[in-house]
Amino acid sequence: MTNPAADVPAWAWDEQQIRRVGMAVADILADYLGGLAGRPVHRPVPEHLKREWAAEAPPRSGTAPDEILARFTEQIAPYPLGNGHPRFYGWVNSPPAVLAVYAQVLAAAMNPSVAGGDHAAYYLERQVVRWFAELACMPDGAGGLLVSGASMATLTALATARHHAMSRVGIDVRARGLQAPGPRLLLYASAEAHGCVRKAAELLGIGSDNIRDIETDSLLQIRPDHLAATLAADRGRGDLPVAVIASAGTVNTGAIDPMAEICAICDEHEVWLHVDAAYGGPPLLLLPEYHDSREALGRADSIAIDPHKWLYIPVDAGLILLRDPERARHAFSLVPPYLRTDDQTADTAWFSEYGFEQTRPFRALKIWMAMQQLGLDGYRDLIRRDLELAEYLRARVRSAPDLELIAGGLSITCLRYRPAGWMGTPEQLDQLNHRLAGAVQQAGRAFLAGTTVRGQAVLRACLVNPGARRSDIDVLLAEILRHGAQLASRTGS
Ligand SMILES: *Cc1c(COP(=O)(O)O)cnc(C)c1O
Numbered sequence: 001m002t003n004p005a006a007d008v009p010a011w012a013w014d015e016q017q018i019r020r021v022g023m024a025v026a027d028i029l030a031d032y033l034g035g036l037a038g039r040p041v042h043r044p045v046p047e048h049l050k051r052e053w054a055a056e057a058p059p060r061s062g063t064a065p066d067e068i069l070a071r072f073t074e075q076i077a078p079y080p081l082g083n084g085h086p087r088f089y090g091w092v093n094s095p096p097a098v099l100a101v102y103a104q105v106l107a108a109a110m111n112p113s114v115a116g117g118d119h120a121a122y123y124l125e126r127q128v129v130r131w132f133a134e135l136a137c138m139p140d141g142a143g144g145l146l147v148s149g150a151s152m153a154t155l156t157a158l159a160t161a162r163h164h165a166m167s168r169v170g171i172d173v174r175a176r177g178l179q180a181p182g183p184r185l186l187l188y189a190s191a192e193a194h195g196c197v198r199k200a201a202e203l204l205g206i207g208s209d210n211i212r213d214i215e216t217d218s219l220l221q222i223r224p225d226h227l228a229a230t231l232a233a234d235r236g237r238g239d240l241p242v243a244v245i246a247s248a249g250t251v252n253t254g255a256i257d258p259m260a261e262i263c264a265i266c267d268e269h270e271v272w273l274h275v276d277a278a279y280g281g282p283p284l285l286l287l288p289e290y291h292d293s294r295e296a297l298g299r300a301d302s303i304a305i306d307p308h309k310w311l312y313i314p315v316d317a318g319l320i321l322l323r324d325p326e327r328a329r330h331a332f333s334l335v336p337p338y339l340r341t342d343d344q345t346a347d348t349a350w351f352s353e354y355g356f357e358q359t360r361p362f363r364a365l366k367i368w369m370a371m372q373q374l375g376l377d378g379y380r381d382l383i384r385r386d387l388e389l390a391e392y393l394r395a396r397v398r399s400a401p402d403l404e405l406i407a408g409g410l411s412i413t414c415l416r417y418r419p420a421g422w423m424g425t426p427e428q429l430d431q432l433n434h435r436l437a438g439a440v441q442q443a444g445r446a447f448l449a450g451t452t453v454r455g456q457a458v459l460r461a462c463l464v465n466p467g468a469r470r471s472d473i474d475v476l477l478a479e480i481l482r483h484g485a486q487l488a489s490r491t492g493s
Contacts, residue, residue: 040444107362116350137298143325149318150278151196153304161272163331249280254409259296281305
């Protein structure tokens with residue numbers, strides 16, 4: 001027997017080599033994750049490395065794995081985004097569940113395409129999707145698929161909603177596109193909705209000018225009365241509402257739109273309800289205190305959830321849930337109904353018929369393994385820890401004379417530094433807070449991002465990090481006050 005790969009030794013690894021390099025990788029991983037807390041949260045990539053990477057040519061000949069791994073340890077691992085560190089509170093980037101990191105490797109070893117077919121990865125994805133549909137109180141028959149993230153989930157949902165709305169007025173958007181005259185298509189969202197809604201509207205030919213800007217109340221939640229009035233006026237004019245986008249946890253302040261009222265309005269106007277639960281999904285699905293929102297959530301037509309955010313799954317892991325998955329099939333499938341054989345029931349249908357991706361990664365394994373290991377109760381504990389720590393942060397901000405609590409929902413806190421006796425202009429205060437986020441990041445002891453809330457520059461801390469402690473929050477606050485005072489003294493001079 002000749003080994004067909006014998007003349008390409010760099011490609012063909014024997015079991016011993018797989019084991020040896022795997023152990024070396026496990027060592028690197030243990031050092032990396034084990035050492036994170038002791039290193040700066042963030043440090044900039046050195047200029048010489050940036051130059052080297054920008055200029056480096058593709059390697060002509062091969063290099064031994066050990067050397068490549070050493071380069072990872074020296075040049076790449078020391079310069080992470082910062083997430084995983086107990087004092088990283090930027091955007092919505094969680095530390096990864098370790099078993100899910102290993103699951104990613106195992107999934108890659110099997111390396112299937114999960115377009116469809118009769119193999120384990122296919123059934124595991126179906127199971128994971130069903131778990132979430134049940135947790136979200138969706139009715140029997142609900143389904144969905146894993147995608148790269150909530151942006152892709154939103155695009156998939158709105159493409160389905162567009163197809164559904166247009167078929168109901170007798171237009172086949174798949175065949176004719178938006179080339180012929182037809183009713184004006186409209187989407188409904190507040191200014192707090194995530195940018196992916198706008199991207200999807202633009203890509204789907206609806207256009208960002210056709211997103212109705214629904215007003216929000218003092219808590220930055222959609223005002224149902226304004227939504228209802230806008231929908232009624234548009235329908236009266238003969239426009240075609242495609243979908244309402246509600247947020248279950250806005251990315252900016254963690255606001256939860258009034259789900260039950262929005263649901264009722266969508267029912268009345270027979271318009272698609274898409275709920276963006278990318279960030280807020282996990283607490284809503286798992287914690288008893290969100291029971292009411294959860295019931296309303298289950299009545300939505302589609303829901304986007306990001307397991308790669310508050311379920312600590314390594315990127316990428318997004319999920320789209322659909323109350324009636326066949327609608328997505330109508331919008332995406334290239335298999336005509338008359339070609340579907342009897343054994344292609346909804347239980348064996350290909351995922352690639354329900355969305356845009358054809359070759360699809362085995363995303364379910366990492367979610368499945370993390371859920372197996374932690375259990376729903378384990379997740380409840382971790383999410384509660386994040387929520388409690390956010391409460392602690394808000395309480396400390398409220399009691400600090402130089403800090404103002406601007407907004408806070410779920411595990412997000414938006415605050416502002418305003419030194420006692422501040423004499424500067426509002427613009428200067430905006431400038432100060434804008435610079436402050438950068439100054440804290442640069443110092444490397446804690447990390448939070450800047451954003452704007454109601455037009456004001458603020459600091460935003462998002463806690464999706466069960467490794468964080470109260471003492472870490474104390475460090476964050478000390479950093480804000482220290483750098484704030486320094487910047488203020490410069491502004492004042
Ligand atoms: C992160 C986020 C998105 C976008 O999701 P991606 O996974 O980045 O594509 C959409 N909506 C909300 C509320 C988010 O937090």
